[in-house]
Amino acid sequence: MTAILIVLALLLLGVLLVVLIYNSLVVKRNAVDNAWSQIDVQLKRRHDLIPNLVRTVQGYAAHERQTLEAVLAARAAAAQPAGPERRAQAEATLSTAIGGVLAIAEAYPHLRASENFAALQEELATGENRIAYARQYYNDAVLAYNNALHTIPSNLVAGLTGHREREYFRTADPERGPVEVRF
Secondary structure (H helix, E strand, C coil), rough: HHHHHHHHHHHHHHHHHHHHHHHHEEEEEEEHHHHHHHHHHHHHHHHHHHHHHHHHHHHHHHHHHHHHHHHHHHHHHCCCCHHHHHHHHHHHHHHHHHHHHHHHHCCHHHHHHHHHHHHHHHHHHHHHHHHHHHHHHHHHHHHHHHHHEEEEHHHHHHHHHHHCCCCCCCCHHHHHHCCCCCC
C-alpha cells in the first residue's frame, strides 16, 4: 500500500511539474506577444506623425515633392509586413526616408524655426526613443522565452506542446554602420 502511495505521489508531482513548466512557457510566450504589440503601438504612433511632418515640410519646400512622396510610400510599405525581420527592413527604409525630410529642413531656415516643425521633430525623436525601448523589451522577452525552450526540463515540455522559437527584432544592415557627423 505504501509503495502505491509513493508511486501516486511521484506521478502527481510529475504532472504538477509539467503543468507548472507549461504555464511558465505560456506566460513567456504571451510576454513576447505583448512586447510585439508594444512595438506595433509605437510604430503606429510614428506612422501617424509622418503625414503631419510631410504636410509641414510641403508648405515650405513644395518643389521637394519626390522626397516627400518617398516618405509616404515608405510609411505605407512599413505598415504591411508582419514578421520582425521584414518589419525591421521596412522600418529601416522608412527611417532613411524620414532622414531625407529632415535633410530638406536643414536647407530651409524658416522651416527649422517653425514651432510646428520643431514640435513634430521633437515628437519624432521621442517616438524613436520609445520604439528603441519597445524593441529592447521585445528582444528581452524573446530571449527569456527562447532560453526556456532550450533548457531542461522545459525543453521537453516545449517539444511536446508545440512551442517554437521566436525571432528577434534585428536592426537592418544599413543602420549598423557608423554614424556620420558633420559640423
